Amino acid sequence: EDQVTQSPEALRLQEGESSSLNCSYTVSGLRGLFWYRQDPGKGPEFLFTLYSAGEEKEKERLKATLTKKESFLHITAPKPEDSATYLCAVHPFNDYKLSFGAGTTVTVRA
Amino acid sequence: ETGVTQTPRHLVMGMTNKKSLKCEQHLGHNAMYWYKQSAKKPLELMFVYNFKEQTENNSVPSRFSPECPNSSHLFLHLHTLQPEDSALYLCASGRGGREQYFGPGTRLTVT
Numbered sequence: 001e002d003q004v005t006q007s008p009e010a011l012r013l014q015e016g017e018s019s020s021l022n023c024s025y026t027v028s029g030l031r032g033l034f035w036y037r038q039d040p041g042k043g044p045e046f047l048f049t050l051y052s053a054g055e056e057k058e059k060e061r062l063k064a065t066l067t068k069k070e071s072f073l074h075i076t077a078p079k080p081e082d083s084a085t086y087l088c089a090v091h092p093f094n095d096y097k098l099s100f101g102a103g104t105t106v107t108v109r110a
Numbered sequence: 111e112t113g114v115t116q117t118p119r120h121l122v123m124g125m126t127n128k129k130s131l132k133c134e135q136h137l138g139h140n141a142m143y144w145y146k147q148s149a150k151k152p153l154e155l156m157f158v159y160n161f162k163e164q165t166e167n168n169s170v171p172s173r174f175s176p177e178c179p180n181s182s183h184l185f186l187h188l189h190t191l192q193p194e195d196s197a198l199y200l201c202a203s204g205r206g207g208r209e210q211y212f213g214p215g216t217r218l219t220v221t
Binding site for chain 1: 114116141150151152153155158160165166198200202206207208209210211212213214215217
C-alpha cells in the first residue's frame with residue numbers, strides 16, 4: 001500500500017529563518033510527486049510536480065527536491081505570507097489516484 | 111470564470127435533509143474527483159470520474175451519491191448524513207497522471 005508521511009506536523013519560524021519540510025513515501029513505482037499549499041478554509045493550491053530523483057523545482061522562496069525515498073520543500077528566508085499548510089502527494093505508476101500526506105503547517109512570525 | 115469552482119461554499123444541514131454540492135471545472139480536464147478533508151487527517155478520496163464514467167468509489171457510504179453529467183460538471187448528492195460527515199468537501203480536476211487542481215471547497219456542517 002502506498003504511504004506518504006510528512007514531517008514535522010507543525011513548524012514555527014521567525015521571518016527570514018530558512019527551513020525544510022520532509023515528505024517520505026513508499027510507492028511501487030513513482031509516476032509523480034506533487035506539492036500543494038493550502039490556506040485555512042481553502043482548497044489546496046498546486047505548487048510543483050517532480051518526476052524523477054535528482055529533479056528540482058523553484059518558485060520564489062520555495063524549492064522542491066526529490067530522491068528515491070523522499071522529497072524536501074525548502075523555504076528560504078520565509079515571510080509571514082508563506083504561512084500555510086503544505087501538502088505532499090504521490091502518484092504511483094499502477095494507479096490513477098493520488099495519495100496525500102497529512103501536511104506540515106508552517107507559521108512564520110514577523 | 112477560470113479554474114475549479116464549487117457551490118455552495120458553506121452548508122449547514124440537518125440529518126434528515128437532502129442537499130447537493132456542485133463543482134464546475136473550466137480547465138478542459140477529463141477527470142474529476144471528490145475528496146473529504148477532516149481536521150488533522152490526510153485528504154480522503156471519495157469518487158473519481160474519468161470521461162464522465164465513475165472509475166472509483168472508495169468505500170463511501172451510500173448516503174453520498176455522485177453525479178457527473180459531463181466532463182465539466184460534478185455533483186455530490188447528500189442525504190441522511192451523520193454529524194461525523196461534517197468536513198471540508200473538495201472537488202478537483204486533472205488529466206490522468208498529472209497534477210490535480212482543486213476548488214475552494216464546501217464547508218459542510220451536519221447538525
